Amino acid sequence: MSADYQVIDDVAVITLNNPPVNGLGLATRTAAVDGLRRAAADPAVKAIVITGAGKAFSGGADIREFNSPRALTEPTLHTLIRTVEDSVKPTVAAIHTVCMGGGLELALGANYRVALPGAQIALPEVKLGLLPGAGGTQRLPRVLGLETALNMIVTGTPVASEKLAGTLLFDELLPAGSDLVAGAVAFARRVADVRPLPKVRERQVEHPDAAAFLAAARARVKIEAGPFPAPVECVETVAASVEMPFEDGLKFERERFIRLTQTTESKALRHAFFAERAAGKVPDVPPDTPVREIRSAAVVGAGTMGGGIAMNFANAGIPVTILETRQEALDKGLATIRKNYENTVRKGKLAPEKAAQRVGLIRGTLDHADIAQADIVIEAVFEDMGVKETVFRQLDAVMKPGAILASNTSTLDLNRIASFTARPQDVIGLHFFSPANVMKLLEIVRGAATGKDVLATALALSKKIRKTGVVSGVCDGFIGNRMVEQYIRQAGFLLDEGALPQQVDAAVEKFGFAMGPFRMGDLAGNDIGWYIRKRRAVEMPDVKYSQTADLLCEQGRFGQKTGAGWYDYQPGDRTPQPSKWVDDMIVKHSQALGVARRAISDEEIVGRLVYALVNEGAKILEEGIALRASDIDMVYLSGYGFPLFRGGPMFYADTVGLPAVLAAVENYARGYHGEAWTPAPLLVRLAREGKTFNG
Ligand code: NAI
Numbered sequence: 001m002s003a004d005y006q007v008i009d010d011v012a013v014i015t016l017n018n019p020p021v022n023g024l025g026l027a028t029r030t031a032a033v034d035g036l037r038r039a040a041a042d043p044a045v046k047a048i049v050i051t052g053a054g055k056a057f058s059g060g061a062d063i064r065e066f067n068s069p070r071a072l073t074e075p076t077l078h079t080l081i082r083t084v085e086d087s088v089k090p091t092v093a094a095i096h097t098v099c100m101g102g103g104l105e106l107a108l109g110a111n112y113r114v115a116l117p118g119a120q121i122a123l124p125e126v127k128l129g130l131l132p133g134a135g136g137t138q139r140l141p142r143v144l145g146l147e148t149a150l151n152m153i154v155t156g157t158p159v160a161s162e163k164l165a166g167t168l169l170f171d172e173l174l175p176a177g178s179d180l181v182a183g184a185v186a187f188a189r190r191v192a193d194v195r196p197l198p199k200v201r202e203r204q205v206e207h208p209d210a211a212a213f214l215a216a217a218r219a220r221v222k223i224e225a226g227p228f229p230a231p232v233e234c235v236e237t238v239a240a241s242v243e244m245p246f247e248d249g250l251k252f253e254r255e256r257f258i259r260l261t262q263t264t265e266s267k268a269l270r271h272a273f274f275a276e277r278a279a280g281k282v283p284d285v286p287p288d289t290p291v292r293e294i295r296s297a298a299v300v301g302a303g304t305m306g307g308g309i310a311m312n313f314a315n316a317g318i319p320v321t322i323l324e325t326r327q328e329a330l331d332k333g334l335a336t337i338r339k340n341y342e343n344t345v346r347k348g349k350l351a352p353e354k355a356a357q358r359v360g361l362i363r364g365t366l367d368h369a370d371i372a373q374a375d376i377v378i379e380a381v382f383e384d385m386g387v388k389e390t391v392f393r394q395l396d397a398v399m400k401p402g403a404i405l406a407s408n409t410s411t412l413d414l415n416r417i418a419s420f421t422a423r424p425q426d427v428i429g430l431h432f433f434s435p436a437n438v439m440k441l442l443e444i445v446r447g448a449a450t451g452k453d454v455l456a457t458a459l460a461l462s463k464k465i466r467k468t469g470v471v472s473g474v475c476d477g478f479i480g481n482r483m484v485e486q487y488i489r490q491a492g493f494l495l496d497e498g499a500l501p502q503q504v505d506a507a508v509e510k511f512g513f514a515m516g517p518f519r520m521g522d523l524a525g526n527d528i529g530w531y532i533r534k535r536r537a538v539e540m541p542d543v544k545y546s547q548t549a550d551l552l553c554e555q556g557r558f559g560q561k562t563g564a565g566w567y568d569y570q571p572g573d574r575t576p577q578p579s580k581w582v583d584d585m586i587v588k589h590s591q592a593l594g595v596a597r598r599a600i601s602d603e604e605i606v607g608r609l610v611y612a613l614v615n616e617g618a619k620i621l622e623e624g625i626a627l628r629a630s631d632i633d634m635v636y637l638s639g640y641g642f643p644l645f646r647g648g649p650m651f652y653a654d655t656v657g658l659p660a661v662l663a664a665v666e667n668y669a670r671g672y673h674g675e676a677w678t679p680a681p682l683l684v685r686l687a688r689e690g691k692t693f694n695g
Helices: 024-040 077-086 102-109 124-128 134-144 148-154 180-191 210-225 232-243 246-259 264-279 304-317 327-346 353-359 384-397 416-420 452-464 478-497 501-511 517-524 528-541 546-553 582-591 602-622 629-639 651-655 660-666 681-689
Strands: 003-008 012-018 047-052 089-095 098-100 112-115 121-122 297-300 320-324 360-363 378-380 405-408 426-434 441-445 468-472
Touching: 003 024, 012 024, 012 180, 012 441, 024 047, 024 077, 024 681, 047 102, 047 180, 047 360, 077 102, 077 416, 089 180, 098 102, 102 134, 112 180, 112 297, 121 546, 124 148, 124 232, 124 264, 134 148, 134 232, 134 246, 134 426, 134 452, 148 210, 148 232, 180 405, 210 232, 246 441, 264 468, 264 629, 297 304, 297 384, 304 320, 304 327, 304 360, 304 426, 320 327, 327 353, 327 360, 327 378, 353 360, 378 384, 384 405, 384 416, 384 629, 405 452, 426 478, 441 452, 441 478, 441 629, 452 468, 468 629, 478 582, 478 602, 501 517, 517 528, 528 546, 528 629, 546 582, 602 651, 602 681, 629 651, 651 660, 660 681
Parallel strands: 012 047, 047 089, 089 112, 098 121, 297 320, 297 378, 320 360, 378 405, 405 426, 441 468
Antiparallel strands: 003 012, 426 441
């Protein structure tokens, strides 16, 4: 059963029962409609209460039915709502905890609504690039008024039920802690004989000057929505609740809903939604894999990354000790942490007591003995194998048995790092992104010997510290940095051939990236890449780069931190100003190479950079470094500022069509430094077979 039926006194109670949040899947809809028919046919029943079991009234559509024909199989959500609304016996929705999306649309079909305080009320469809498609845009304004309903539908933000007290949405708000079903049954008995039955659809939308309000909302939302069509369509459908009769409004809503389901932007948002959920799943590590408890943590190194990593633990209420080699470095690191918290408090985003509590959870030490009992230790020292070796040998010697030994390395071989210890099963990579207390992405690097329980613990930990954990195998740069390397190489080659940094950045930013590659380099520090290129020059002498980045670094132009990089910076101002010195250096370098500079289109810039990501992503997928294409998309959406409305590089390639992507790659392979463009065998195969990365 996915809805239960019982009769209390002379009231039928239909309880939606489809854990975890009573999603309105086919079985639940069928059982609910059956319950309504049974109640209609039973002369002993005078009224009907609809409620939800467990932790929700209803969270809305069943996401397991998304994109499946079951969503359109009768009884559809529309049919269910119609059956509730057309019931000849009064219907009462008894709302608690979660009432969202289709769940709220169902409640709006009832004659009455009774709720407990603290219930989350929302129509969040816009967050998936859609609009409420089961009457929500037409009924919500009729009970909340135009303004409140429009804001809720355009933003998708939940509102607590008590904040909506006094509106026509609720006929009764019960006291906190009271028995909802008993209260709803009592209410139903009071109204059992009232006729005619009140219906939301028969009400008028209230607003003193709807036309003016809608004109302003249309103008505002068009700007705020950026590349996303859904918020604009939400305004249009809500406007229909005022501008059209109810039935026409419903039809209009349906039409716009279907249109939105077919947009790339909505497909991208839904892809990202499912990608995030899929990322936590590893086929050979089932959900019942035992996890180790993490009650305390340690971080080695109080530099840029170590401090931010420590803050994650403190924010999650886990005490954390930071180990340094020098008091000065420790003091500096701890001072930076305090400053970060002070800034958050100043911006009003954190209460001062909470900040103090978190700072209180972070301790510094120079003594290994103080970290030995931690359940997990994360190493964030210099990116140098020799230094990592010393640190891991020490950790192996001092850490208690069963402690997880993690490295934040961004490029080094985790298997070698594990081999410095006598417990490689306890070693894992936890690759945070800078700033580590802000960025959502956490690459979880699984070494050859990493224990399944250690991996399961890392996945659970990533949720606890509110990161998007994505599992990667071991390779140079893991998923994200290995791909970005090819992207940055192409950006460099474009400079040799005729582009300037500002043109490349502008083209990519127009495509939707948060930041182009040269602005990104200036922010992260160009010296990091310089250091890596020097290492690669020894390890992989055949891999070629544009020399422009080295010429830049030889002048000490490391980026914002030195006041100059690919751009010039005024003191205290992070705005990049195009640099005459850099432009001249690039032009002279082309001359020295004997390359005749040419005009390069924005389209070519975007193609070269984005397909460099895609081609390398395909190799990563085929090698099994990433478990699925959507994991690669998640890495790029949550860690590299890839535009969300394009769904990540692999999804984007799917929408372009893999044959077209392959043709472009083959074309670039005939151009400047074409050796960088060996098409990934997986790309070739999928393109030939007419398939996609995300299947
Ligand atoms: P950093 O240079 O800012 O900090 C390193 C800190 O480690 C310094 O404070 C140093 O005193 C300390 N340290 C060195 N040896 C130590 C030892 N034996 N015991 C205790 N402390 C020691 O470096 P950053 O940028 O924080 O990088 C650390 C690690 O994080 C590297 O592996 C790097 O590749 C990785 N990483 C860096 C990112 C970034 O954007 N900076 C992003 C992601 C990973």
